[in-house]
Every structure is written in C-alpha cells, then in structure tokens.
Amino acid sequence: MQLIDIGANLTHDSFDRDRDAVLARARAAGVARMVVTGASREHSPKALALARAHPGVLYSTAGVHPHHAAEYTDECDAELRALHAHPEVxxxxxxxxxxxxxxSPRPAQRRAFERQLQIAADTGKPLFLHQRDAHADFVAIMRGFEGRIGPAVVHCFTGGRAELFECLDRDWYIGITGWLCDERRGAHLRELVPNIPAHRLMVETDAPYLLPRTLRPMPKDRRNEPAFLPHIVAELARDRGEAPAAIAAVTTAAAETFFRLPRAAAS
Incomplete structure (x- = not known):
C-alpha cells in the first residue's frame, strides 16, 4: 500500500527527539507521503520548513486553528499569505x-475563520477544516463563501449522521482518524463510514494525537505517529466491507486530487 496521511502534526515537540526515525517508520509501513499540519503562527512556518526539507514526501498546510484564533491579527494574516506563496503549502x-x-472567544474564532476562507478564495487552495460542537455556525460561515472557494475537507470528522450528510451534500471531503477506533467516543462512526463516497474519503493520523485504542501492541509513550495509519485503514476497510488495499487506493487517489499532488507511480 502507498498511503497518504493527510494530517500529521509533525512539528509537535514530541517528535523533536526522533523525527527522522518517525519518517523512516512511516515509509516502511507504506505511508509514502504526509501532509504536515500548520495550525498556528508558530507552527505553520515550521510545517513549511519540514516540507521543504523532505521534497516529494512531506507537504504542509498553513493556518490558525480556532484554539489560537485570538492570535489572528493583520500581521498574522500577512504571514500566512506569505507562506501560501510556496508550492509546498x-x-x-x-x-x-x-x-x-x-x-479562544467565539467571535474571535469566527473572524479568524472568515479571514482564512478569504485566503482560500484569493489563492485557490483547498481548505483543511476543523469543526467541533459548532456545526451550525461552521456551515453558515462556509455558505457565505460559496462560489468563491474550492474543495474542502472536514479533517478528523467526529460528528453524527446529520452532520455527515450535510457535509457530503456540500461536496466536502471527509478525513477519518483513529477516532474510529475509540469505543467510547467513535463507535457511531463505524456505522457512518460506509456512506462516504470513495472519491470523498481520506485518512489521517492527526499524530501525535488520537492514538488508535485498538492498536496492539500499544507504544509505551502513547504517542501516535504516521506509521500507524495502516491500522486505521484496516479498521476502516472492515467497517466498509472492503479490502484494505482498496481503501488505500481510493484514499490515495482522493488525496492526490484534493491537494493536487503528483500521481503515485504504479507499482
């Protein structure tokens, strides 16, 4: 399998001691490419630096997570726009x-979100989205940019049936993480994932977060990493009644289309 992890927080300090080994384990596990998440003023430039250091293997995003929305100033907006001038982003x-x-206060979250949607409108780049317990406002803000923005993926989807179908009705992509493997919080996803069209389905670890609870053996430090993506793919394949290789093929194709990545060479 040649997988693409569409969301890995590889700038996280938990990877500082062994980042090269983490990347080597990912490649050995069949995770050929990874998109490094940029989620703050501090880490978006670091994500780009990582992508530039590993051309063709790592790519990056650049943005400000709603947790950090209070830091979104005019200067921050200018910094993000400068990052988006790089093709690796x-x-x-x-x-x-x-x-x-x-x-961050909700008004600040909404303002930061709208300003980043404007960056997407101006650059034509796709959107890597976060939404938790804010679906109505999230959809309303997105609706205000209809016709001006391109593709969007709801990263780490954790919502219910109504939310999923509203996202799909808007042609948004869906990112599935190890949340699927959490019997406490993610059991409902097992019944929902068969409804996701293959061409809208992507997979991610959200490393170092969301270590799959069904992973065996568990790493002693409980740190998630891209090498565990095949485990998520296997669980997703079981829930969809498909072969892991089929899930690998369709999620890789979807990620290549969404992020406009070069097509993987046929093995």
Whole structure:
C-alpha cells in the first residue's frame, strides 16, 4: 500500500527527539507521503520548513486553528499569505470553529475563520477544516463563501449522521482518524463510514494525537505517529466491507486530487 496521511502534526515537540526515525517508520509501513499540519503562527512556518526539507514526501498546510484564533491579527494574516506563496503549502488551515473547548472567544474564532476562507478564495487552495460542537455556525460561515472557494475537507470528522450528510451534500471531503477506533467516543462512526463516497474519503493520523485504542501492541509513550495509519485503514476497510488495499487506493487517489499532488507511480 502507498498511503497518504493527510494530517500529521509533525512539528509537535514530541517528535523533536526522533523525527527522522518517525519518517523512516512511516515509509516502511507504506505511508509514502504526509501532509504536515500548520495550525498556528508558530507552527505553520515550521510545517513549511519540514516540507521543504523532505521534497516529494512531506507537504504542509498553513493556518490558525480556532484554539489560537485570538492570535489572528493583520500581521498574522500577512504571514500566512506569505507562506501560501510556496508550492509546498498545499492547503489553507487548519482553520474552523471549536466550541467544545473555547480556548479562544467565539467571535474571535469566527473572524479568524472568515479571514482564512478569504485566503482560500484569493489563492485557490483547498481548505483543511476543523469543526467541533459548532456545526451550525461552521456551515453558515462556509455558505457565505460559496462560489468563491474550492474543495474542502472536514479533517478528523467526529460528528453524527446529520452532520455527515450535510457535509457530503456540500461536496466536502471527509478525513477519518483513529477516532474510529475509540469505543467510547467513535463507535457511531463505524456505522457512518460506509456512506462516504470513495472519491470523498481520506485518512489521517492527526499524530501525535488520537492514538488508535485498538492498536496492539500499544507504544509505551502513547504517542501516535504516521506509521500507524495502516491500522486505521484496516479498521476502516472492515467497517466498509472492503479490502484494505482498496481503501488505500481510493484514499490515495482522493488525496492526490484534493491537494493536487503528483500521481503515485504504479507499482
């Protein structure tokens, strides 16, 4: 399998001690390419630097997560726009709304989200989106940009049936993580994932977060990493009644289309 992990927080300090080994394990596991998530003023430039250091293997996004929305100033907007001038930056985000934790005030979240949607409108780049407990406002803001923005993926989808179908009705892509493997919070996803059209389905680890709870053996440090993506693919394949190789093929094709990546060479 030649997989693409569409969301890995490889700039996280937990990878500072062994980042090269993490990348080597990913490649050995069949994760040929990874998109490094940029989610703040601090980490978006770091994500680009990583992508430039590993051409053809790593790509990056650039954005400000709703947790950091309070830091979104005119200067921040200018910095993001400068990052998006680089071809290695393949999507705007991680951006969106998070009313579950409210680490930034909701008005600040909405303003930061709208400004990043404007960057997507201006650059033509796809959107890497975050939404938690804010679906109505999220959809309303996105609706205000209809016709001006391109493709969007709802990264780490955790919502219910109504939310999923509203996303699909808007032709958004869906990113599935190890949340699927969490019997406490993600059991409902097992019944929902067969409804996702193959050409809208992508997979991600969200490393170092969301370690799949069904992974055996568990790493002692409980850190997730891209090498565990095949485990998520296997669980997803079981829930969809398909072969893991089929899931690998369709999710890779979807990611290549969405992020406008070169097509993988046929093996």
């Amino acid at each position: 393949v999507a705007v985000g991680e951006c969106g709304l998070d009313y579950f934790r409210d680490f």
